[in-house]
Amino acid sequence: MPGNPSPDAEQLLKALIEQMRPAVAPETGLIGIHTGGVWVAERLHQALKPAIPFAALDVSYYRDDYEARGLRRDVKRSEIPFEVEGRDLILVDDVLYTGRTIRAALNELFDYGRPASVRLATLVDRGGRQLPIAAQFVGARVDVEPSISIDLTRGVDGRLAFVLNRRAS
Amino acid sequence: MWLNPSNPQLDRKGQLHHLLTLEGLPAEILWQILDTAKSFVGVKVKKVPLLRGRSVFNVFFEPSTRTRTTFEIAAKRLSADVINLNVAVSSQSKGESLLDTVDNLSAMHADMFVVRHGESGAPHFIARHVAPDIHVINAGDGRHSHPTQGLLDMYTIRHYKKDFSNLRVAIVGDVLHSRVARSQIHALTTLGCPEIRVIGPKTLLPAHVEQLGVQVYHDMRQGLKDVDVVTMLRLQNERMQGSLLPSAQEFYKYYGLTDDKLAVAKSDAIVLHPGPMNRGVEIDSSVADGKQSVILPQVTFGIAIRMAVMSIMAGNK
């Protein structure tokens, strides 16, 4: 998109790792939200090396647009390989926008148990919130038109990159 | 002349609106259901909120506690409200017509009907007459179809064999009266299984069954040779009363699955049975409980399949 250079995902990831380093203890649960958030969580997990494995959450069954848009085609099973009850958690997503995905993720998490705390990390915060949700760890704040979507991709080499797409209206 | 062209299961966008039979469903929809079911298998939470506020009516014109229960569990795990109607007893006996029953149930603002009926095609009939926003799932109709059973069988086969493209599958026993057999055959051919065999005496095989894309065997040992999957069909006791078979004993001798007959199949062949089993009639206990039997996992997968079907359909507008 001319005039809208894509943010550099690998750079932002580095920044995010540094922000989060003091906050991640060995027992902190990292939970990536499908699909981009899981890639980010995986990289955060490699860099921050908590003692427990990271989790992957697919919020399809908790989304509030199911009525309007139906079930997504490629639903994945949520895998949380640790006890949620009483744990400090960090939800990880690639792009924070309306906040609705995070709402769905919180609802899903609470079906697994009552965590001690939940914080939120995101590579990009593009504003536009429709719910009272804020991220504690943010790679960068970007400003793009509502008609543009920011999508994270992962190359065969594992490198993350953002692409900007015009939304299908 | 062919008078009736369009597929009544799909909406204008080609999405699944009713699940009445697996025949004629695009492979893409079958894969979507199988993939979605996978996301439900082994989920730790008790229920997800997907169908919160929706009501699922189990409308059973023919009693079947087992099937009804699995649909009920599936719907409840999706947070739907479940209403069980044993129509066989309540209204039909009072002389109410099926059409009146359907109108009445539609007026109760159901979102989904799960229908079991003794007559082939009854769910098609119901789907034609319900309000357009109601989804109908066939939970077994006569000899015609039992699509969620067929799907859970596909799930089971895929779970153990990964791929359909080089499988040899045998379906054994009373194919004539079996909706499970028909559903399996349609699903297997759609998913690309290259070789399907049906095995049974001529009295229990329907006319021109080979036109469904299967090979016919009357000798079980020949039919089971080198197969990857064996599906044993339930033999209803009432089949013994007519002129189809002389006795359960003779059937068991020639078409019952025993260890020595299973030995001619591949060594890693799996054994399926839709349940409930008649041990000693179509299957020997040592096979049913043996290491090649996947009959219990079938039941587990059945709930995930029904959750997948409901959550896909309820989201299709």
Added chain:
Amino acid sequence: MKIHIKGGRLIDPKSGVDAKRDVYIAAGRIVAIGEPPSGYTANRVIDAAGLVVCPGLVDLAARLREPGFEYMATLESEMEAAIAGGVTSLACPPDTDPPLDEPGLVEMLKFRAKNLNQARVYPVGALTQGLKGEHLTEMAELVDAGCVAFSQADAPFADSEVFYHALQYAATFGFPVWLRPQDPALARHGVAHDGQVATRFGLPGIPVCAETVALSAILILARATGARVHLARLSSAEGVEMVRQAKRQGLAITCDVAIHHAHLTEMDIGYFDSNSRLDPPLRSQRDRDALRAGLADGTVDALCSDHTPVDEDVKQLPFAEAEAGATGLELLLPLTLKWAEESKAPLLAALARITSEAARVLNIDAGHLTPGHAADICVFDAGRYWKVEPEALKSQGKNTPYIGLELKGRVRYTLVDGQVVYEAK
């Protein structure tokens, strides 16, 4: 009343005429064809320009549902349907409730029908009392009351001996016997042709051998007893071939096919459409093609409507539970025209199957246009399309696989005994 039917294309299969001819009617009879008799002045001129003028149709099987099934249809509604379909003579099978097994019932039916002043009704009497297949009816008495033939409709004989005796007795008096070739035991549980569709849909099948087993018994007993047998509603290729062979060997039999079976196949069950639940069942494409070939070469003598009005309560049900049958009186002509067009059969030959040939089977003086004979005439527009929908049908039975579809050929005028009994609006 003198009526002049002017400018139409006259098709009379019996005389082989297919030409533009006028018809002159007086005192209920045709008085001249072509040129008017001297001094003829018509009271009414029917402009038939662009229309076909043919004998009133003769239908070998129309259930009028009286007595006993008035909730499905009444004599009034079905007689209206007959003339709206151009049918001026019809035979009705004895499967009423009670069955037509007593002279009083037959007389009452004839009387009620006659008072309606519409089509001529020819009752087919029950061959056995109550159609139970056990005791013979008083056939001679029934003939005196107006029966033209005897039949079991779709009911079975108790055993072969009753069957044998019924044919012997009927043969004694030369009464025709009309038989449905269908083995009751082989057809007992079935609801559809035992072919690929029944297999796919899990519908209990009626095998072709249900027809051929019964047919061979009928042919053997017809030979043995000398009975005049008419075979009602053939459905299979093998059946047609057996009749062809029997006729070739000189056996004096006739047979008919229901008009639906000349068009539809098992595929037309669609997705369990109970409107396509018929008896005999719709069979395979190969069978349908053989029925058409039989119609073309004369093995099959006549087409009939097999008119069976069925009400919604027993039709709007899952396929196997639905009652068999389709409404047909008003579709007989358009579906015959459709068959002619698709088979490239000349109109003259096609119309013979529902006029002169059907009258020959019935052994009545009808189905032809001859000066000096009754003026039973159908005037129709062969090119006119109309949509088969409930409002378009006079019959109380709206049950037809063709519902919602368009057919070509619409009756404009129907005359019985020189009176215009039906006129399209």
